[in-house]
Amino acid sequence: MRVLALETSTEYCSVALWQDGAVIDRCELVGQKHSEVLMKMLDTLLRKAGVKLTQLDGIAFGMGPGSFTGVRIACGAAQGLALGADLPVVGVCTLHALAQASGHDKVIAALDARMAEVYHAVYEKREGEWVTVCEPSLCLPQDAPRVDGVNWFGAGSGFAVHGVALGVRYAGQLAGSDAQAVPQASAIAVLGASRFAAGQGVDAAQAMPLYLRDKVALKTCERGQQTNERDGWQTSKQ
Numbered sequence: 001m002r003v004l005a006l007e008t009s010t011e012y013c014s015v016a017l018w019q020d021g022a023v024i025d026r027c028e029l030v031g032q033k034h035s036e037v038l039m040k041m042l043d044t045l046l047r048k049a050g051v052k053l054t055q056l057d058g059i060a061f062g063m064g065p066g067s068f069t070g071v072r073i074a075c076g077a078a079q080g081l082a083l084g085a086d087l088p089v090v091g092v093c094t095l096h097a098l099a100q101a102s103g104h105d106k107v108i109a110a111l112d113a114r115m116a117e118v119y120h121a122v123y124e125k126r127e128g129e130w131v132t133v134c135e136p137s138l139c140l141p142q143d144a145p146r147v148d149g150v151n152w153f154g155a156g157s158g159f160a161v162h163g164v165a166l167g168v169r170y171a172g173q174l175a176g177s178d179a180q181a182v183p184q185a186s187a188i189a190v191l192g193a194s195r196f197a198a199g200q201g202v203d204a205a206q207a208m209p210l211y212l213r214d215k216v217a218l219k220t221c222e223r224g225q226q227t228n229e230r231d232g233w234q235t236s237k238q
Helices: 034-049 068-085 094-102 163-169 185-197 220-237
Strands: 002-007 012-019 022-029 058-064 089-093 106-114 117-126 129-139 152-155 174-178
Touching: 002 034, 002 068, 002 185, 012 034, 012 185, 022 034, 022 185, 034 068, 058 068, 058 094, 058 185, 068 089, 089 094, 089 185, 094 106, 094 117, 094 129, 094 152, 094 185
Parallel strands: 002 058, 058 089, 106 152, 152 174
Antiparallel strands: 002 012, 012 022, 106 117, 117 129
8 A cells, every 4th residue: 555645734844655564755844835845845755766646545644733824735735636646535633643753652742833822632552553532622731631640751842832831731740752843744644544544535525624723813912811821820830
């Protein structure tokens, strides 16, 4: 089985090809130039592998959460490629991809969502399969869902931007963290291949991004209120 994967939800752009368990990938820090470089990266990857679109079994994409524009680019590109080659698609949660790539079996995934919030989810691998302990959500780091037990691993930019608040929230429960981790197409490919094997591929027209925030900007009064609430929480912890 061959699965192509795309991931553009952060400032990184990555593509990957899964072939019967082996993965090759490309990843670049592109800022906001995903739409300019994505197709060229895909073409280079497929040429290197000697694989044509029509030889694929499906296309997986990072469905979010993440950058509003970035998530739309991956979804739109996956739809266009899949429609042209008559292929099924699957959307893979970027937080799940963080867990997959972490190398740990108990993962608290958190991406910086700006506006003092994080995109958050919790995953645990049981008998070789990932179980979603806490569904993806948008929350203040100090209000992140609780978890039971210890030896959890933190992954994602949420721990870089809100490490103090998340450290307090999960005090005594974290065995470590990788605050620099970003969702990668290589992990999207592995998770996507598993879903295709389980018959979970869908028609390209059904591909949908995962948005956890309806609003992408705050009004001036809302920013002031949120700053006051955050400063009040920090003061109460001192």
